[in-house]
Amino acid sequence: MLISVKNLCKKYLNEGVTTEALSGVSFSIEKGEFVAIMGPSGSGKSTLMQIIGLLDRPSDGEYFFKGEDIRTLTDDELALIRNQNIGFVFQSFNLLPRTTVFENVELPLLYDERSDSRKNIEKRVGEVLEAVSLGHRVNNFSNQLSGGEQQRVAIARALVNDPAIILADEPTGNLDSKAGLQIMKILQRLNDEGRTIVMVTHETYTSEHAKRIIQMLDGKIVADGAVKKRRIAEGEERLLK
Amino acid sequence: MRFSDPLKISYRNILAAKVRSFLTILGIIIGIASVIIIIAIGTSAQQLILNQIRGIGSNLIGVLPGASEEKGPPAGAFGVSITTLKYADLQAILKKQNVPNVVDGAAYVNGNKTAKFQDQSKSTAFTGTTASYINVESASVANGRFFTKEEEADLSRVAVLGSQVALDFFGTNIDPIGKRFKVGDQSLTVIGVLSSRGSTAFSNQDKSIFIPLFTAQKVVLGIDHINFLRLKVDDEKNIDRSVADIKATLRDQHQIRNSANDDFTVRDQRAGLDAITSITNAIKYFLTAIAAISLLVGGVGIMNTMLISVNERIREVGLRKAIGAKNSTVMFQFLIESAVITLIGGVVGIIFGALVSFLAAIIMQKLGYQWPFIVTLSSVILAVVISTMVGIFFGLYPARRAAKYNIVEALRYE
Numbered sequence: 111m112l113i114s115v116k117n118l119c120k121k122y123l124n125e126g127v128t129t130e131a132l133s134g135v136s137f138s139i140e141k142g143e144f145v146a147i148m149g150p151s152g153s154g155k156s157t158l159m160q161i162i163g164l165l166d167r168p169s170d171g172e173y174f175f176k177g178e179d180i181r182t183l184t185d186d187e188l189a190l191i192r193n194q195n196i197g198f199v200f201q202s203f204n205l206l207p208r209t210t211v212f213e214n215v216e217l218p219l220l221y222d223e224r225s226d227s228r229k230n231i232e233k234r235v236g237e238v239l240e241a242v243s244l245g246h247r248v249n250n251f252s253n254q255l256s257g258g259e260q261q262r263v264a265i266a267r268a269l270v271n272d273p274a275i276i277l278a279d280e281p282t283g284n285l286d287s288k289a290g291l292q293i294m295k296i297l298q299r300l301n302d303e304g305r306t307i308v309m310v311t312h313e314t315y316t317s318e319h320a321k322r323i324i325q326m327l328d329g330k331i332v333a334d335g336a337v338k339k340r341r342i343a344e345g346e347e348r349l350l351k
Numbered sequence: 352m353r354f355s356d357p358l359k360i361s362y363r364n365i366l367a368a369k370v371r372s373f374l375t376i377l378g379i380i381i382g383i384a385s386v387i388i389i390i391a392i393g394t395s396a397q398q399l400i401l402n403q404i405r406g407i408g409s410n411l412i413g414v415l416p417g418a419s420e421e422k423g424p425p426a427g428a429f430g431v432s433i434t435t436l437k438y439a440d441l442q443a444i445l446k447k448q449n450v451p452n453v454v455d456g457a458a459y460v461n462g463n464k465t466a467k468f469q470d471q472s473k474s475t476a477f478t479g480t481t482a483s484y485i486n487v488e489s490a491s492v493a494n495g496r497f498f499t500k501e502e503e504a505d506l507s508r509v510a511v512l513g514s515q516v517a518l519d520f521f522g523t524n525i526d527p528i529g530k531r532f533k534v535g536d537q538s539l540t541v542i543g544v545l546s547s548r549g550s551t552a553f554s555n556q557d558k559s560i561f562i563p564l565f566t567a568q569k570v571v572l573g574i575d576h577i578n579f580l581r582l583k584v585d586d587e588k589n590i591d592r593s594v595a596d597i598k599a600t601l602r603d604q605h606q607i608r609n610s611a612n613d614d615f616t617v618r619d620q621r622a623g624l625d626a627i628t629s630i631t632n633a634i635k636y637f638l639t640a641i642a643a644i645s646l647l648v649g650g651v652g653i654m655n656t657m658l659i660s661v662n663e664r665i666r667e668v669g670l671r672k673a674i675g676a677k678n679s680t681v682m683f684q685f686l687i688e689s690a691v692i693t694l695i696g697g698v699v700g701i702i703f704g705a706l707v708s709f710l711a712a713i714i715m716q717k718l719g720y721q722w723p724f725i726v727t728l729s730s731v732i733l734a735v736v737i738s739t740m741v742g743i744f745f746g747l748y749p750a751r752r753a754a755k756y757n758i759v760e761a762l763r764y765e
Contacts, residue, residue: 165673165758186677193675204670204762208367220356221675267674 111177112275112306113139113162118171120157120329131157132168133329139308141274144301146317146337147310149326156279158326159310163196163277164188176274193221197268201280203260205252211263212248215239218271238266242296258289265296276300278309282316294319295343319343361688364660365695372692375649375656379696379741380703382646383734387704389642390730392711393635398723400627404620410587411487412453412594414440414580414601415616434576435605435614438564441481441580443604450596452589456582457487460567460574466560468520468532475516477534477560479567487583490556495528495543503563506570510539514547515557534560535571590619646737649696650745657689657749668753669761682754689746690739697738701731 120132131154139145149155160166161173164180173180175191183191197218198204205214215235219226226234239245242262252260261281268276278297282290298319301307311317318341325333365372416436441458444450459480466475482500484490494517498509512520512527521527527541539562548556568574584593594617601615602608661668668681676684705726715722 160759163673165762186679189672189675189677192673198673200762204666206667206670208363217671218674221671221677221680271675 111138112141112143112175113308114172114174115162116172118158118161118173119169120154120161120166121169131329132161135171135329135331137324137331137334139275139306141306142301142304144298144307144319144321145309146320146323147308147326148312148314148317148323150312152328153326154329155310155312155326157329159277159279159308162308163198164192189221190223193218194224194271195274197265197271197273197276199261199264199268199276199278199281201283203257203264203284205260205263205267207253209252210248211239211244211250211252211255214252214263215266215270217267222271234270235266238269239263241269241300242266256289257285258292261285261289261293262296265293265300269300275306275308278307280311281309282311282313290316291343291346294341298343315341357684357687358691360684361691364664364688365692368660371656371659375652375692376696376699378649378652379646379693379738380700382642382649382741383697383700383738384704384707385642385645386639386734386737387701387726387730388707388711389638390635390733391704391708391724391726393631393638394725394727394730395708395712395715395723397628397631397635398725399720400631401624402721402723404624404627409620409624410584410590411620412582412584412590412597413618413620414444414582414597415618416576416578416614417616418613419616433614434574436577436580437575438577440601440604440615441577443600444580444582444597446600449600449603450582450593452585452593453582453597454585455483455486456580457481457483458564458577459579459581460564460572460576461578462567462572464535464571466516466520466532466534468530471520473519475534475560476558477562477567477571479562479564479571481564484561487581488556490548491546492543493546494526495541497543497545497561498563503565506566507563508537508539508566508570509542509563510534511543511545511561512541513545513555513557513559513561515555516560517541517544534562537566537570590621594619643737646741649693650741653689653692653742654745654748656692657685657746658752660688661685661749661753664753665756665761665764668756669758669764672756672758673762678754682750685750685753686743686746689750690742693738693742694735697735700738701734704734 115138116136118132118135119130122129122131135158147155147158157166161168164175176195180188206217212235215238216231219231219234236245236248239248242265244259244262244266247255247259252263255263276297281293281297285293294316297307297309301321307320309316309320317323318337318339320337321340322336323333324331414436417433438458441456444453445456457480459478461476461478463474463476465472482498482503485492485497492511493514495511497511498507502509517527520532521530527544530541531538532541533539545556545561562571564577568577582593582597584590597617598610598613601617602610602613605614607613671681672678708726709724712722712724
């Protein structure tokens with residue numbers, strides 16, 4: 111089991127008022143799954159994603175990542191797990207400005223203490239950029255790319271450390287439908303290749319590209335099950351042309 | 352993370368905000384350049400003064416009439432004419448059995464008289480001295496000759512002019528040799544002109560007229576004591592021994608049994624050199640401390656710039672931490688960035704400071720001073736160390752702030 115959470119709670123204290131963003135969330139994710147966490151704004155899906163991604167700690171409840179209880183880990187140990195096991199794709203891409211595609215993609219490798227030679231880094235960055243069809247853009251600056259291309263660079267960055275799981279937070283939220291579909295196509299292909307993907311979205315259409323949907327409302331899971339009629343981006347792309 | 356990575360990031364960020372980076376670096380340049388310039392000019396001025404004193408010779412011992420404190424002013428400085436020192440004292444000191452290491456010595460009397468040549472007249476300093484002056488003072492004659500022992504003994508009415516006096520009275524067109532001119536009531540014949548030497552620590556040879564000791568004592572001043580003795584020792588290392596020998600000889604001459612009753616003062620130059628070195632050092636360090644204040648101001652500028660930089664890059668910090676940067680790595684990166692800014696400022700400041708010091712040296716040399724150009728290695732090392740320390744010290748707070756950002760909030764920051 112890759113991820114196992116039990117009775118997960120998250121409370122925020124803001125100017126004396128406590129808000130419960132998550133209350134008693136339990137589920138698990140196996141290796142190779144493609145899960146969409148769905149829900150309206152304020153349902154707690156992003157908070158859940160941040161906790162799963164070890165960007166934040168739960169207020170209460172259990173969380174085991176690859177069998178390890180994350181409550182016992184220090185900040186530095188969490189940073190190490192994020193670096194070596196989790197690839198992030200954000201809604202707003204979060205690429206570094208004034209920096210080339212290559213330099214953005216290699217970033218996780220620079221923080222990886224399993225030191226690698228410069229040659230291997232170049233090879234690995236080349237591979238992941240090819241995987242998102244951006245091999246020809248390696249020396250371009252990030253701000254010279256279209257939104258869809260920037261998100262593909264972000265996916266390449268998420269892949270570069272060969273993580274156990276990719277966490278995508280509204281990956282198509284800032285893109286037009288064509289670029290969005292291209293991202294879904296890449297995510298589906300990566301999942302087909304065996305990679306575990308967890309995606310947060312508020313769009314039913316986007317969530318239907320996953321294999322399983324966890325439906326959230328007011329900090330609780332209200333539904334959790336397989337997608338009945340899964341969408342395949344490859345075919346839909348043809349419809350858009 | 353490789354060490355070159357934060358350097359690369361710093362380079363990119365410095366270039367990204369060129370004007371801001373330049374102004375911040377300028378603050379450090381001014382601070383470091385001030386330190387370098389003050390240390391360089393201070394050291395050069397110190398060397399100039401010390402060289403002037405050494406120029407007379409560091410193997411010299413002076414004897415003054417009257418007792419005085421070891422490092423205090425000579426007794427004669429209080430306006431009292433002390434007559435305890437005589438020519439016979441010089442003769443006694445020059446005897447090998449009394450002071451074996453003294454190789455030569457000169458006696459001096461000084462005064463001021465109106466000097467006249469044709470229709471020109473001017474109050475001029477004159478020095479009555481022995482023929483040994485040239486050897487003891489390491490002086491040289493530019494034109495003509497110095498007076499001889501015989502002329503000294505014969506009360507000859509001859510004079511040797513300092514270069515400035517010769518220029519003042521005779522200009523560049525008239526050869527002063529053989530000309531007669533008056534010092535007070537006495538008519539003297541010019542036999543030589545000394546080479547220009549410039550101001551030394553105690554007097555200016557160029558502005559004095561030199562006449563034989565006995566002529567000055569008996570004919571011009573009507574006295575039989577002397578104002579000063581200067582003795583040349585064979586080697587600097589024999590100074591202490593010779594000072595003791597001279598004191599013993601003078602006590603013997605003056606029939607003094609107890610050293611508390613000494614009516615003379617014997618001084619070597621080392622004490623003077625030490626005193627001047629410590630005074631000039633104190634001035635130099637004081638000025639350096641003032642210059643260091645400008646570095647402090649530059650440091651505050653660094654902190655300000657780094658805080659702005661951290662604020663502008665909150666999302667970047669969030670991303671770096673999300674993909675695995677530890678707090679310490681983020682802090683290190685910002686520290687490197689502020690250290691790079693100050694190091695650049697330090698290096699440019701050193702070059703700029705050295706250039707200004709070099710220009711100052713050229714100007715001072717053109718003005719006729721033996722002004723050395725000295726930028727010491729220690730001041731350069733000090734500047735580099737200080738500038739880097741300023742960068743790290745003032746970069747620490749912004750760097751810690753960056754490292755402590757909550758990842759989720761940082762990623763959400765607009």
